[in-house]
Amino acid sequence: MADTAPARATRPGPRLSAAVRENIAGWLFVAPVVVILGLFMLLPILMAMWVSLTDWNGQGSPFRSGVPFVGTENYTRLFTEDGLARQDFMTSVRNNFYYVAIVVPAQTVLALGLALIVNARMLKGKTFFRAAFFFPSVTSSVAISVVFLFIFANSGAVTSLLKLFGIDGPQWFSDSRGVLHLLLGGLGLVDPADPPAALTDGGPFGLSWWEWLSGPSVAMCTIIMLVVWTTSGTFMLMFLAALQDIPVTLEEAGMLDGAGRWQRFRHITLPLLKPTLFLVLTLGLIATWQVFDQVYVMSQGNPAKTTLTPAFLSYQTAFRSFEYGSGTAISFVLFAIIVVLALVQRWIMRDRDPARRTRRS
Amino acid sequence: MKNRTVRTAALGAACAALLASAACGSGFDDDKAAAPAQQSSGPAELQILIGSSGDAETTAVKDAAAAWAQKSGSKATVTPAQDLAQQLGQAFAGDNPPDVFYVDASRFADYASVGALEPYADKLSGASDFYPSLRTTFTYDGKFYCAPKDFSTLALVINDDLWAKAGLGEGDVPTTWDQLKAVSEKLKAKGVTPLAIGDTRDRVGAFLVQAGGWITSPDGKQATADTPENLKALQYVQSLLKDKLAQFPSQLDAGWGGEAFGKGKAVMTIEGNWIKGALKADFPDVKYSVHELPAGPKGKGTLSFTNCWGISSKSKYKQQAIDFVEAMTTVDQQMAFAKAFGVMPSRQSAKDAYTKEFPADGPFVNGADYAQGPVNAPKMDSVLADFDTGIQKLTSSDPKALLERLQKNTQAALG
Numbered sequence: 001m002a003d004t005a006p007a008r009a010t011r012p013g014p015r016l017s018a019a020v021r022e023n024i025a026g027w028l029f030v031a032p033v034v035v036i037l038g039l040f041m042l043l044p045i046l047m048a049m050w051v052s053l054t055d056w057n058g059q060g061s062p063f064r065s066g067v068p069f070v071g072t073e074n075y076t077r078l079f080t081e082d083g084l085a086r087q088d089f090m091t092s093v094r095n096n097f098y099y100v101a102i103v104v105p106a107q108t109v110l111a112l113g114l115a116l117i118v119n120a121r122m123l124k125g126k127t128f129f130r131a132a133f134f135f136p137s138v139t140s141s142v143a144i145s146v147v148f149l150f151i152f153a154n155s156g157a158v159t160s161l162l163k164l165f166g167i168d169g170p171q172w173f174s175d176s177r178g179v180l181h182l183l184l185g186g187l188g189l190v191d192p193a194d195p196p197a198a199l200t201d202g203g204p205f206g207l208s209w210w211e212w213l214s215g216p217s218v219a220m221c222t223i224i225m226l227v228v229w230t231t232s233g234t235f236m237l238m239f240l241a242a243l244q245d246i247p248v249t250l251e252e253a254g255m256l257d258g259a260g261r262w263q264r265f266r267h268i269t270l271p272l273l274k275p276t277l278f279l280v281l282t283l284g285l286i287a288t289w290q291v292f293d294q295v296y297v298m299s300q301g302n303p304a305k306t307t308l309t310p311a312f313l314s315y316q317t318a319f320r321s322f323e324y325g326s327g328t329a330i331s332f333v334l335f336a337i338i339v340v341l342a343l344v345q346r347w348i349m350r351d352r353d354p355a356r357r358t359r360r361s
Numbered sequence: 362m363k364n365r366t367v368r369t370a371a372l373g374a375a376c377a378a379l380l381a382s383a384a385c386g387s388g389f390d391d392d393k394a395a396a397p398a399q400q401s402s403g404p405a406e407l408q409i410l411i412g413s414s415g416d417a418e419t420t421a422v423k424d425a426a427a428a429w430a431q432k433s434g435s436k437a438t439v440t441p442a443q444d445l446a447q448q449l450g451q452a453f454a455g456d457n458p459p460d461v462f463y464v465d466a467s468r469f470a471d472y473a474s475v476g477a478l479e480p481y482a483d484k485l486s487g488a489s490d491f492y493p494s495l496r497t498t499f500t501y502d503g504k505f506y507c508a509p510k511d512f513s514t515l516a517l518v519i520n521d522d523l524w525a526k527a528g529l530g531e532g533d534v535p536t537t538w539d540q541l542k543a544v545s546e547k548l549k550a551k552g553v554t555p556l557a558i559g560d561t562r563d564r565v566g567a568f569l570v571q572a573g574g575w576i577t578s579p580d581g582k583q584a585t586a587d588t589p590e591n592l593k594a595l596q597y598v599q600s601l602l603k604d605k606l607a608q609f610p611s612q613l614d615a616g617w618g619g620e621a622f623g624k625g626k627a628v629m630t631i632e633g634n635w636i637k638g639a640l641k642a643d644f645p646d647v648k649y650s651v652h653e654l655p656a657g658p659k660g661k662g663t664l665s666f667t668n669c670w671g672i673s674s675k676s677k678y679k680q681q682a683i684d685f686v687e688a689m690t691t692v693d694q695q696m697a698f699a700k701a702f703g704v705m706p707s708r709q710s711a712k713d714a715y716t717k718e719f720p721a722d723g724p725f726v727n728g729a730d731y732a733q734g735p736v737n738a739p740k741m742d743s744v745l746a747d748f749d750t751g752i753q754k755l756t757s758s759d760p761k762a763l764l765e766r767l768q769k770n771t772q773a774a775l776g
Contacts (some may be wrong), residue, residue, distance in 0.1 A: 057475040058454045084743055084770045154614040174611035176754065193757065303611070304750045319447050321742045322471055324454075 052328035062324070074329035082206055085326060090205045092308040093337075096289060098216040099309070102224050103231075104284040110232040111280065112273075115239035116265075130240070137233035145297040148226045149173070170218045176304035180215025217306030223294050231287070235280045242276035243269070278349050282342055289338050310334040405435040405678035407685060408459040410452075412445030412668070414635070414702060421701035422689075429688045435681055453477055456675070460682045464507060464671035466498045467735040467742075470581065472671065473501035474739035479672040480504040481683050485690065490708045497579070498734030499669045507669035508690050511704035513633035514728030515567050515663045517655065518619075521648040523628045527551045534652050538571070538597055541655045545606035548628050556607040557618045557627035558598075561749045563735075564618070564631050567664050568594040570733045571657025576748075576771060581738040584771035587764045593658065595760035602756045609753070623647055633666060634725045638703050653724040665732035667707065705729075744770040 016024075047062070055070045056062040078089045117123065118130045136144065151157045152172040162169035177192070185192040190199075199210040216224060246269060254264040270277075292311040295301065301308035301316070310330055318327025409426060413419045419441045426437040442448045445463060449472075452458040464472055472478050482488055482496075482505040489496075495509040519534065527548050535541040545555035558564050562576070569575055574590030577583060585591075601607035608627065615621035618630040623644030630636075631654065640647055654663050670686040672679060688694060695706035696714055705726055706715055716726055736745060747770060751763040 058450050059475050059477060060454070060456045062454075083773050084747055088743065088747070154612075171612060174609070174753075302750075302753070304753050305747075317743070319450055321740070322450060322475070323740075 048328045049332065051324050052332055054325050056324050058322045058324055070325065074325045075333065077326065078329060078333060079205065086206045088305070088308065088313055089310070089330060089333075090207050091211075091305050092310045092313045094207065094212055094214070095216065095220060095306060096291070096309045099220060099224060099291065100285065100288045102216065103227050103288045104281060106224075106228045107232045107235060107284055108277070108280055110228060111235035112239050112277075114232060114236040115243055118236070119240055119243045133236055134233040136230040137237075139230070141230065141293045142297050144226065144230055145294050148222060149298055152222050172222050173219050173299060174303050175218035176306045178214025178217055178306070179221060180213055182218075183215070184213075214306075217303070219299055219303050220307050223291075223298060223307060226294060226298075227288070227291065231284070235284070238276055238280055239273065242273050246272050274349070278346075281345060281349070285341055285345060286338055289334060289341070310337075399677060400679060401677050402680065404433070405460075405681035407435060407437045407461060407678060407682060409437060409439045409685075410442050410445070410448065410459040410462040411439060412463045412465070413441040414638075417702040418698075421698055425689060425694060425697070426685070429685055432688075433681070433684060435678075435685075437685065458673040458675055460673055460676040460678055461685060462671050462673070463510065463668040464499075466665075466667045466669070466737075467745075469499055469506070469669065470501055470737050470739040471742070473506055476674055477671075478506050479674045479676065479679055479682075480506045481672055481679070481686075482506055482508050482669075484683060485687055487708070487710075490710050492707060492709055492729045494665055494729060494732050494734055495667055495707050498665070498667060498737060501581075501737070507671045508686050509707035510668045510670055510690070511695065511698060511707050512665050512667035512729065512732075513635060513705060514665050514725050514732050515564065515631050515633050515654060516724040516728060517652045518622060518630050518632055518636055519650050519652060520622060520625065520628050521650055523553060523625065527553065527628065535655045536653075537655050538657055542601065542606065545601065545629075546604075549604070549606055554605070554608050554613060554621075554627045555629060556601065557610055557613055557615070557621035557630040558601075558607050559618050559631070560609040560611070560753045562745055562752065563664060563666070565595075565598055565752050565755075566733070567631065567654055567662060568598050568657065570662030570664065570731075571654065571659065572597075572662075573657070573659030575733055576736050576745075576767065577738055577741075577775070581736070582775065584768050584775060586771055587768035590659065591764055592760055595755065595763065597657075599755050599760055622649075634703060634705060634722060637722075651721060651724045653727060661731045663728040663732045665729065665734050667734070738775055740774045741771070744774045 051062050052074055053069060053071060054062060055068040055073075077083065077085045079086065114133050118126055118133065123129065153159070154171050158172070159169040181190075181192045184190040190196060195210045199213070200208045203209040203212055250268055250272075251264060254268050259267070290311050291309050292315070295307050295309055295312045296315075299307040301312055311334060314327045314330040314334065316327075317330060318324045407426075409422075411419070411422055413422070419439070423439045426439045429435075430437040440459070445465070446468060449458065449462060453475075458477070464478070469478075473480075482499065485508055488505065488508075491509050492512070495512055496505055499506050499509060517535070524533075528551075529544065529547065533544055535544050541556075548555040566576075569591050572590045572594035574585065574588050574594060576586050576591075578585050598607070602609075608621075610617050610621045613621040613624075613626040615624060615626065618627075618632045619636045619639045620643075621627050622630040622632070622636070623640055625647070640649065653661065656662070670689060672682045672686065676682055690708065692706065692708055692711045692714065695708060695711050696718070698704055699706055699711075699715055700718070705722070706712070712726060712729075716723055744767070748763075748767050751758065751766065755763070
């Protein structure tokens with residue numbers, strides 16, 4: 001800016017202060033991105049928001065005058081009205097909740113474990129293992145889903161393997177029984193064929209407590225296994241990067257102080273990995289709530305709606321039943337769920353005692 | 362502080378500009394939607410979107426369209442769709458639908474109720490020649506909308522080798538529910554799965570018809586799911602499933618009944634005439650025969666599946682489109698399609714020619730007389746999908762509760 005200062009004196013017309021001109025220049029530089037983001041992200045989101053408030057049937061533009069405006073009805077139907085829409089939505093939320101509750105911890109722990117293994121200095125053939133663990137992540141999810149369909153087919157590899165050990169495996173993709181139900185039945189606490197009336201009689205949002213407590217179905221478990229296996233490679237890479245950032249001196253200092261392997265991991269490695277852990281958990285949370293392609297390829301929500309997820313239900317409602325309003329409403333509720341859960345997670349993982357930290361450092 | 366106001370102002374301006382451009386777009390749409398589509402006479406450029414069953418069908422339709430185009434001096438472009446329902450949905454939303462397209466019977470009411478279809482079928486010559494059950498399928502609010510392209514019905518398909526191996530002869534082919542059960546028990550005793558049946562209303566529904574019931578009233582206005590007839594049918598199917606006299610294809614490691622049947626995992630299956638092509642292509646060695654479905658307490662019953670030639674209400678070339686459909690539904694053309702990809706003509710006057718050409722298909726064609734079409738009411742897709750879910754769990758659930766649930770949901774959807 002210093003160069004332009006003398007030029008200003010000779011230029012006629014209104015004077016702009018340096019700060020304003022700097023601002024204008026800045027905005028000009030970011031203008032392309034703002035326009036592109038606005039046009040292809042913000043505007044579609046706003047348009048979808050409008051569609052979610054209407055009963056648009058997919059005929060012509062949703063911005064015509066004849067499109068019926070229904071206010072928040074598409075949203076209230078998902079929560080307050082006793083009908084199929086709410087039942088399907090709540091079933092999908094239940095399925096996805098169990099899915100997230102298993103996938104996120106499992107993939108995080110697995111990814112961390114893998115990262116620790118391939119980070120070990122003693123390991124031979126490190127590159128090979130890194131590539132091998134990362135491989136599922138770079139393969140197309142559709143291709144992997146199709147392969148899993150074969151592996152878990154009734155005469156597929158997994159069932160045959162179980163048979164070798166004398167186990168009569170389930171019919172993976174047609175088994176809609178909930179694992180929690182099976183577990184409760186196996187422990188003899190509840191008879192799944194005839195659940196106690198206290199659980200079946202009532203429950204929130206149109207599903208009985210018994211239905212809420214089903215756990216993921218056997219079919220959903222196959223999708224869970226697939227996703228844990230494919231995504232842990234990506235997250236392993238993130239943990240690995242963070243691990244390599246940890247100075248060896250800290251580790252050595254710990255050793256000198258007489259800390260054991262576990263103590264060093266617990267009190268040196270893990271605290272230093274916290275930002276990465278937060279990143280992995282957040283990304284995992286977002287991705288798992290949006291699971292779509294595996295469901296689309298492998299099960300289409302079957303058997304018995306136990307692999308139905310909000311993302312797939314939204315697609316199905318909009319493009320199969322032509323209820324675009326309900327479909328977009330579901331996706332906005334899903335968005336809200338993700339935002340709320342991400343905030344909750346941030347709050348849980350916040351620095352508990354910042355005062356002590358600053359004093360120490 | 363100043364920085365922030367500038368930023369907000371700029372952001373606001375950007376939003377306003379974007380919204381304005383969107384508003385302009387919708388304003389344009391407004392005019393187009395308000396006025397009926399401008400009609401052009403003379404040579405047309407027809408866009409035809411088909412949900413093809415395979416290369417044979419695509420080629421046959423393309424050839425027929427080319428012949429028509431040459432005769433009429435118009436242009437006809439045939440496009441096979443990857444996912445017809447989704448592509449049509451997008452085309453309607455974009456206000457740019459094809460002129461002529463296949464409409465699946467189960468989705469017909471959805472399209473008709475939103476005004477996407479032109480009700481032209483009564484203008485065709487010999488409109489009363491189409492099978493009455495097919496006319497009903499494509500009638501909405503008393504108007505016969507579109508001409509049935511062809512149709513299929515369900516029948517009982519028997520694997521002749523396995524049948525003979527189990528010591529059964531031609532006289533043992535079941536014609537009633539009781540006989541079906543008895544013969545299935547004999548087959549089960551020999552250690553084979555007697556019947557493979559699809560786990561949806563499109564197969565199990567046939568039993569509802571045989572028992573004298575159905576999900577909706579004939580005019581599609583009332584829910585009639587929770588009736589003693591339907592209950593009887595589901596209880597019968599449930600008894601077959603519980604005793605493993607019938608199994609779903611997924612239990613037999615197959616995607617559909619025809620695959621389980623072709624692999625020899627079941628002696629009988631209930632499928633439509635499309636099974637002929639599938640068996641010929643994938644399991645050419647299987648010897649089979651086709652029989653009418655066993656009759657229930659209220660007589661014979663089967664389900665019919667069909668597509669119609671839908672004409673868009675927004676088409677610029679409606680007259681030419683009707684002319685095109687006219688050419689596609691003549692007896693000769695329908696017979697040509699039948700020979701090319703194994704569908705049954707939707708015109709009664711083509712029945713004799715068809716049975717002469719394909720004598721083994723008698724049971725499929727005869728089904729037309731007592732067939733029930735898909736549920737003919739809009740907004741029923743998710744309700745019926747929910748019913749399918751119930752059917753998948755039929756062995757472990759109460760049929761009465763299943764029907765009550767279907768009744769409640771159907772009532773809600775029909776309004």
